[in-house]
Amino acid sequence: MTNTIADIEEADVILVTGSNTTENHPVISSVVKRAVTRRGAKLIVVDPRRIKLVDFADKWLRQNLGTDVAWLNGLMHVIIKEDLHDKSFVENRTEGFEELKAMVEKFTPEYVSEITGIPAKDIVEAARLYAGARAASILYCMGITQHVTGTDNVKCLASLAMLCGNLGNRGGGVNPLRGQNNVQGACDMGGLPNVFSGYQPVNDPGAISKMEKAWGVSGLSDKPGLTVTQMLPKAHTGEFKSMYIIGENPLVSDADLNHAEECFSHLDFLVVQDIFMTETAKMADVVLPSCCFAEKDGTFANTERRVQRVRKAVEPPGEVWEDWRITAEIATRMGFDMGYANAAAVFDEITRVTPSYGGITWDRIEKEGLHWPCPAADHPGTPILHTEAFPIGKGKFFPIDFLPPAETTDDEYPLYMTTGRVLYHYHTGSMTRKTDGLNERAPESFVEMSRADADKYGLADGDRVKVASRRGEIEVLLSVSDKAVDGTVFIPFHYAEAAANRLTNSALDPVSKIPELKVCAVRISKAA
Amino acid sequence: MDENTIIINGNRLTVQPDETILETARRNGIDIPTLCHLKGAIPTGACRICVVEVEKARSLMPACTTPSQPGMVVHTESPEVVVSRRMSLELLLASGNHNCAVRKSDTGSFTAFQLEVQKYDNTDDLCPVWGDCELQDLAYRYQVSGEAFESTAPRYPMETVNPFIVRDFSRCVLCGRCVQACNDIQVNNAISFGYRGSDAKIVAGGDRALKDSDCVFCGECIQACPVGALVEKDSRYVWRPWEARKIRTTCSYCGVGCQLTLHVRDNRVIRVTGTEDSPPNNGSLCVKGRFGYSFIHSPERLTSPQIKENGKFREASWDEALDLVARRFTEIRDAHGGDAMGVLTSARVTNEDNYLANKFTRAVLKTNNIDHCARL
Structure with a gap:
């Protein structure tokens, strides 16, 4: 924001x-x-x-x-x-x-x-x-x-x-x-193929030499990497051999899941680190158990760029480690020493190499988080961006023409479908579906349809229906709803057993490489 | 006399524009007790606990709704005020099942009233919010036992048919804070005052169960309730304030970054509340943040590393699993180059976790193939 x-x-x-x-x-x-x-x-x-x-x-x-x-x-x-x-x-x-x-x-x-x-x-x-x-x-x-x-x-x-x-x-x-607790922080910390932490480009020689010096390493690649949506096709063709997945469940959240599953199955070696045996973890060669948010210290950055503390409240179950400790231990066993005493020591290093976090310390955010950019110890943080100028100087207007979505309806697939979340569940459901009360309120997947469309297709509220797109088919309950507008249906994507993403289109935005999860064409019929 | 001042308990205080007596007092560290007052909501002046004596006024004035007018002379704990507050508290305590230790006990055992309420509650425990109740605190402060009037029998049965919130009308003092929390703070407009006079009740829609109303179970009403009328179902009788450690942290669901307090006993999170007076949420939460914490202690949590052999997972030690991962990553990197490998880091884990994933990918695997689900 x-x-x-x-x-x-x-x-x-x-x-x-x-x-x-x-x-x-x-x-x-x-x-x-x-x-x-x-x-x-x-x-x-x-x-x-x-x-x-x-x-x-x-x-x-x-x-x-x-x-x-x-x-x-x-x-x-x-x-x-x-x-x-x-x-x-x-x-x-x-x-x-x-x-x-x-x-x-x-x-x-x-x-x-x-x-x-x-x-x-x-x-x-x-x-x-x-x-x-x-x-x-x-x-x-x-x-x-x-x-x-x-x-x-x-x-x-x-x-x-x-x-x-x-x-x-x-x-x-x-x-x-931002839809996830630390999607802002994951971007800030260099969890992207083209930038180090603080959005320092990986193909900027200055940034490379700075990071090489800070990390005591040479030969960092100056070639921007691949996005998740680009990695999978390369796994399919065999160019891609191995993946290390931390706390993500792409086998429910990716577009066109049937294809994604096949891509994952072609990998030589898949490591998944998670708190649960998710759909993705089941495909792994090695699964590493990690701490959930209540079991570790650290920071999240929220949607308003506010860096806030996460604090350990309980001991983790069994033999479970913090994610950073697992990663550091793999690095150390690969001959690259990553000995950090604790998460605070990692944060100290972050602030040394990440200008926008440079002035943030755990002490300063003990009571209230700070908005980055916060480049210095006496900087108050930046609640509102661009008050004086834009990072590039003047703001640029981009003239943009209209282009239709990648998939449109036709006689065979006459309805538009869009996806999203419901109040009672979160993303792929691996956390919320462990709470009985949330399941009681939102027990299973459904397709939301207008009254007129339901009448048109001879369907009634509560019917079990098949929803099919060019890529897959799922069976869900029909929910006739005032939220729906004629010609467009909605399906939440939380439910792995009737995953909306078996239907969605993986056509990508050419710049962001985000799939068009919000538009595809489907047909609906009563389940047998 | 300075035109912009009032005197409270002998202290000359500067008044700010549009300020109530309560606000002027609190800003200057003078405590005036309140019950129906909810921060951030529009004051209603309903409970009469905050009444103060204003010289030359004909009656006691509620501090929460009376504007501070220059020249006022206010007494917040005068004998007349105390008598009034004691009477209000006696009436409130007599209005329902307020069975806590403010009651006198006869010969060391519970009074008949307390036994009767325990029967109603089907427990041998005291009120579920005993020790965490503003009415109880006020009763102690003004030494009121609630025995001046005969207790009123519960008029409406307890509602327990939703998974999250127990509505115990026998303990409701009709202060209206839940209504304000729902309408003024969260703006979900699910509950309101229903019926009149002694039939008054907080109703959802046309007096329906919460589960059949517009309620979205954010639980703001529980956090606003000063008594035991609205309590989390899961922590009712489980959580007592003196037994739980409180740890403030950041919610792990969406990107709002709500500040929440985990209440922990015996290494288990037993209750979650929103952290008051702290941005970005100032105490508010949603149903997931407040009630969706079962996953932490789920029996389905992974508890040891797993290695797949012949299509099946088996438990492994950290040493074995980490050595295997390190060996295979090294082999693949050396045989095919780092660009044949990729890391998906996570929008769910901490900055510290993400930073090391970024460092590992670039410095150890020697590739920039790292991404996460920001796109999905």
């Missing part, structure tokens, strides 16, 4: 898109709802489902799946045409406005309406509402990023914010809601 969670309550207008906030980030949804009910902020929800947050919204724009670039360009078209943009921000803080203006010229409300299904009038009104705010906050989640145009979608959101001067200000910003 460019801004903080508390800062959302400062916004006059909140635009939420691709985020079912009340179920996926309930505590943030309360901040949004308080802003609306107690401060009178206006809420715009752009989402293909009639999610709970719509009850609080001034406007709900219901777009066809995979058409986000179109409605975003439509908003910008109206804002520029009606001269509602923040001219001084555009002039002083950005570049590429003319190119953006030329691109969005054709995205008239009528043209956008044809693509997105959103009435032209709503495009105009939403644009005026967003542009008219003193400060407007944008919140988004995987509904924006898990598309072949995910990067384009995010760039358009950034352009919209810059166009109206909503970056670097209180109550503004472009705020991705």
Whole structure:
């Protein structure tokens, strides 16, 4: 997030898109709802489902799946045409406005309406509402990023914010809601193929020599590595021999699981480190048991870049080690000494080689976490990014044209399907499905369908149905719901035994390599 | 007299704009007891515990809703105030099953009242929140035993039909904090005041069970409840404050990073609460963070390294497993190069864990093939 969670309550207008906030980030949804009910902020929800947050919204724009670039360009078209943009921000803080203006010229409300299904009038009104705010906050989640145009979608959101001067200000910003406790930290710590910790590029000679010196090693590779979605196909072709997987369950969370399983089975040697014998661990040659969050000391970085302490509360069961200790021990046995006394010693090294964490110590975050960048011991942290300038100087507008999703419906697969989470479960369910009460509330997978579609296909609430895509088939319960809009169904991806990802499309965004988990075409029939 | 000051208990204090007497007092370290007051919510002035004497006012004023007006002279513990608070507490204690040690005991045994309540509760224990109850604390503070009036029999049966929250109406004092927590703080709008007068009850929807209402089981109401009316089902009678260690940490589910307190006894997490007055969540949690902790002590946890042989896993020692992994990784790296290998680190584990996975991949395997599930 460019801004903080508390800062959302400062916004006059909140635009939420691709985020079912009340179920996926309930505590943030309360901040949004308080802003609306107690401060009178206006809420715009752009989402293909009639999610709970719509009850609080001034406007709900219901777009066809995979058409986000179109409605975003439509908003910008109206804002520029009606001269509602923040001219001084555009002039002083950005570049590429003319190119953006030329691109969005054709995205008239009528043209956008044809693509997105959103009435032209709503495009105009939403644009005026967003542009008219003193400060407007944008919140988004995987509904924006898990598309072949995910990067384009995010760039358009950034352009919209810059166009109206909503970056670097209180109550503004472009705020991705991170779905996992430490997805921010995993990125910060170099858990990415192209950067060391603190986003220092692996092909920057300066960064390489710095890390070589710090780590007492030579010959670090300057070739950016592969993403998870690129590794698997290489396993399939035999180019890839071995993987070491720590605390991940790609055999439920990956797109097109049938294919992913086959890829994993081609590996020569697979090591999985986890707290449970997950679907992925079952395929491993060696499984290493690790501590859960309550059994170790350390830090997580949350969605607002706040680095917070994790503290050991209980002893782990049996012969279980912290993840860092296992990794360090493997390294040491491979002849590279990684002797750390404890997690605090690892954190000390992190702060020495990671400029954005340079001023953070466990002492400083004992009571309250700090937002990175926090480069020095006397630096207060950075709750709001880009207040004076962008890291690259001026913010760049990217003119982006609309591209349709990778898969569209046809006679054989006439329904669109999208995926997500439910309130009572989390990701691949390996943790939440161990709590009886959560299972009681959300016992099994389902497909959510509109009343009209159910009638059309002769189905009733509670029927067992087969859902098939070009890649696989699962059997689930039918749930007729007001959340669903005609022509589009939803399936949660938590349930390994009826995994939604057997159906999803693994087509990737060309930049982020994120699969288009949010759009595929399916057909539904009553199970025998 | 300074135009912007009031006097509380003889102390001249500066008033800030739109401040209540309670806020002025608390900001200056003067304690005024409250019961229905919930931080972050809109004050209701319902319980009358916070009443104070304001000179020249016709009656005692609730400090939580009365604005601090310049020139006011306030007494927070005058004899009249204490009498009023004692009366309020007597009435509250008589309104339900408040069977804790504030009651006098006759000849060393429990009173008939306590025995009766234990029968109702089907336990030989005292109230489930004994030792962690604001009403009990106030009763001690003002030396009120709850025996001035005859106790009222429970009007509504206990609700235990959902997996997370026990609603014990026999202990509800109708302070409304749960309603505020639900409506003002979490804005789930699941519960409200229902019925009138002596029939008053906190209801969900049209007086339905929570499980059939709009309740999303965030548990904010439990944390707001000052008495034993709303208690976590799993820790009811299990958790007592003096037996549990409290460890503050960060929630391990989504990316909000809620600060939570793990309550631990005998090496087990027996309760989870939101950490008050601390960003980003200021005490709020969701159903997963508050109730989804069974996985920590699940019998399905892996407890030793496993090595697969002929398609089946067998237990192994750390030495054997680590030596095998180190040997095979070394062989594959040396035979095929590091770029034939990859590491998936995790959005679930700590920064420290992730940093070493990054260092291991690049410095030991000599490849940049490292990623995690940010994309999925």
